[in-house]
Amino acid sequence: MKTTIGVFYGCRSVEHEVSIISAVQAMNSIKKEKYDVVPVYVAKDGIMYTGADLFTIENYRDLPKLLKNCHQVTFIKTGEGVSLHYLKNGVFSKKKDVKIDLAFPIVHGTNCEDGTMAGYFEFLGLPYISCDIISAAVGMDKSVFKDVLMGAGLPTLPCYTFRARQYLINKEKTANEIEEKIGFPLIIKPVNLGSSVGISKVKSKEELVNAIDLAVSFGDKILAEKAISSLREINCSVLGDADDCMASVCEEPFMQDEILSYKDKYLGGSKGSKQQGSSKGMASLGRKIPADISAEKSEEIREISCKIFKAIGASGVVRIDYLMDTSDNDKIYANEINTIPGSLAFYLWEATGLKYTDMIDKLADIAFKRQRNRDNLTFTIDTNILSGVSFGSKGSKGSKF
Ligand SMILES: Nc1ncnc2c1ncn2[C@@H]1O[C@H](COP(=O)(O)OP(=O)(O)O)[C@@H](O)[C@H]1O
Ligand SMILES: [Mg+2]
Incomplete structure (x- = not known):
C-alpha cells in the first residue's frame, strides 16, 4: 500500500515564495509508485488549501485564480489517525477525508520552520519529516x-545580542556598547530572519544607527558580530x-x-x-x-x-x-x-x-x-487522583453544555 504524504508549504513568512519553489520541486521528485502526494498550501493568511493545480509552479503567478480552483482544508484527528478534511464541502460532490500518513513540511522562516509547524504535527500526533520543536527553534x-x-x-563568532526596546529607549548607549564589545567592521542582523532580510555590514559609528533601525523594523531581537572582511x-x-x-x-x-x-x-x-x-x-x-x-x-x-x-x-x-x-x-x-x-x-x-x-x-x-521510537515511550501513567476529587459543584447549570 502506498504512503500518503502531505506536503506543507507557504505560511506567513518572508520566505513564502521560496517555500513554494522548494515544495513544488520536492512534490515533483517524490516517487509516485511509492507515495501519494497531497499538497497543502498554507496561504499568507494561514488558510490551508489543496488541489491538483498546486503541483504546477506557473499557476502561482495568478494566486487568486489558483486558490479559486483549490479547496480549503483542515486536519482532524480520529481513532484511525489524522485526516485532511475539506471545508466548505459541496452538497452534491462531497469530498471524502484523506488519511495522511506522513507530513513533509517544506517551509522556510519564522512562524513555520522555527518549530511552529513541528508543534502542529506533534499536537496532531502525525509523523513528520525534519527537526522536532526544540531543534527547529534553536x-x-x-x-x-x-x-x-x-x-x-x-x-562560531561570539556576538552581542539586544532587544529592540532596549535600543529604542537609549540608542546611543546600545550603539556605544556594540562599538566597545564588537568593534568595526561589524554585522547587524535580526536573530531569526533568513534570506538576508534586515542585515547590514557596518564600517563606522555613523552607519550603525541606520543599520539597527533597519534591523528592528524586521525583528525584536538583534545581534551584532564581527564582520569577516x-x-x-x-x-x-x-x-x-x-x-x-x-x-x-x-x-x-x-x-x-x-x-x-x-x-x-x-x-x-x-x-x-x-x-x-x-x-x-x-x-x-x-x-x-x-x-x-x-x-x-x-x-x-x-x-x-x-x-x-x-x-x-x-x-x-x-x-x-x-x-x-x-x-x-x-x-x-x-x-x-x-x-x-x-x-x-x-x-x-x-x-x-x-x-x-x-x-x-x-x-x-x-x-x-x-515515530516508532516515540510510540515506545511512556506518555501516560495510571493514577487514581480524580476518583477522590470533588468541588461540590452542582453540575453544569448555566453552561452551554
Ligand atoms: N559575520 C559576518 N561577516 C561577514 N559577512 C557576514 C557575516 N554574517 C553574515 N554575513 C553575510 O550576510 C549574509 C547573510 O547573513 P546570514 O547570517 O547568513 O543570514 P540569512 O539567514 O539571512 O542568510 C551571509 O551570507 C554573508 O554574506
Ligand atoms: Mg545565510
Whole structure:
C-alpha cells in the first residue's frame, strides 16, 4: 500500500515564495509508485488549501485564480489517525477525508520552520519529516544557536545580542556598547530572519544607527558580530538523525555585493547569469560544487557539520553555512543552520551521489523511525487522583453544555 504524504508549504513568512519553489520541486521528485502526494498550501493568511493545480509552479503567478480552483482544508484527528478534511464541502460532490500518513513540511522562516509547524504535527500526533520543536527553534534563533555551539566547543563568532526596546529607549548607549564589545567592521542582523532580510555590514559609528533601525523594523531581537572582511562562504548539508548522520560535499555560493543578498540567492546566480529571474530557488544560486577548498578543509567542515547536527538534536536534512576567514588561515565559523534548507539542499546531495527521489525516501524512513521510537515511550501513567476529587459543584447549570 502506498504512503500518503502531505506536503506543507507557504505560511506567513518572508520566505513564502521560496517555500513554494522548494515544495513544488520536492512534490515533483517524490516517487509516485511509492507515495501519494497531497499538497497543502498554507496561504499568507494561514488558510490551508489543496488541489491538483498546486503541483504546477506557473499557476502561482495568478494566486487568486489558483486558490479559486483549490479547496480549503483542515486536519482532524480520529481513532484511525489524522485526516485532511475539506471545508466548505459541496452538497452534491462531497469530498471524502484523506488519511495522511506522513507530513513533509517544506517551509522556510519564522512562524513555520522555527518549530511552529513541528508543534502542529506533534499536537496532531502525525509523523513528520525534519527537526522536532526544540531543534527547529534553536536553529531559527542565530543567537541561541551560537550559545549551543559554544557550549559544545564548536566554532562560531561570539556576538552581542539586544532587544529592540532596549535600543529604542537609549540608542546611543546600545550603539556605544556594540562599538566597545564588537568593534568595526561589524554585522547587524535580526536573530531569526533568513534570506538576508534586515542585515547590514557596518564600517563606522555613523552607519550603525541606520543599520539597527533597519534591523528592528524586521525583528525584536538583534545581534551584532564581527564582520569577516576577507570572506569566503562555504555550506554543507547533513542528512540523518541524532543516531546516524552524514554530510554532503561542500559548496561555495557566490555573492554580488558585500553580503549574500536575497537577489543572489533566489533571482538567479552570479552577474551575467543566464538564469536571471528563474524560479529554481536555492538551486539557482551562483555557486561552485564541490567548493574549491582542500580535501582537509572539506573533511574538517563535514566533521564539524555532523557534530553541530547532533549538538542541536536535528533530524531530516539541514544546511549549515560557514564563514571562512581567508586572512586567518582559512579559519571557519558556523554562521547559521537552515533546518529546512532552500530546495532541501538536493543539489548538494545529487553532487554527493544521492538522487533527490532517494533522498526523500531516506527522509521518510527517518521520520517513521522517530515515530516508532516515540510510540515506545511512556506518555501516560495510571493514577487514581480524580476518583477522590470533588468541588461540590452542582453540575453544569448555566453552561452551554
Ligand atoms: N559575520 C559576518 N561577516 C561577514 N559577512 C557576514 C557575516 N554574517 C553574515 N554575513 C553575510 O550576510 C549574509 C547573510 O547573513 P546570514 O547570517 O547568513 O543570514 P540569512 O539567514 O539571512 O542568510 C551571509 O551570507 C554573508 O554574506
Ligand atoms: Mg545565510
